[in-house]
Amino acid sequence: MDNMECNKLQPVVRKVKKKQVKDELDRQKQAEKKKRRLEIALATSAAIISELEKKKQKQKEEQQRLDEEGVAIAEAVALHVVLGEDSNETCEIVLNKDEVLTFKSYEAVL
Incomplete structure (x- = not known):
C-alpha cells in the first residue's frame, strides 16, 4: 500500500x-x-509632445x-506724421515681398 500511495503522489507533483x-x-x-x-x-506621448512643441514654436x-510688422507700421506712421506729408498722398508700407499696406493719410484738423 505504501508503494501505491507514493505512485499516486508523483504524478500530482509533476x-x-x-x-x-x-x-x-x-x-x-x-x-x-x-x-x-x-x-x-x-x-505616442513623445510624438504628441513633439507636435505640441512644434506648434508652440510656430505660434x-x-x-x-x-x-x-506692427513696429514697421508704427514707424512708418510716426515718420509720416513727423514729416507732415501732403494729406492727399497715398502711403505704402512694404511688409514683405508680397504684402503691401496702403492707406490715405489725413491731415489733423485742430
Whole structure:
C-alpha cells in the first residue's frame, strides 16, 4: 500500500510543476505585452509632445512676425506724421515681398 500511495503522489507533483512552469511562462508573456504597450504609449506621448512643441514654436514665430510688422507700421506712421506729408498722398508700407499696406493719410484738423 505504501508503494501505491507514493505512485499516486508523483504524478500530482509533476502536474503541479508543469502548471507552475506554464503559469510562469504566461506571466512572462503578459509582462512582455505590458512592456510593449507601455513602450508604444511612451512613444505616442513623445510624438504628441513633439507636435505640441512644434506648434508652440510656430505660434511664437508668427507672433514675432506680427510684432515686427506692427513696429514697421508704427514707424512708418510716426515718420509720416513727423514729416507732415501732403494729406492727399497715398502711403505704402512694404511688409514683405508680397504684402503691401496702403492707406490715405489725413491731415489733423485742430
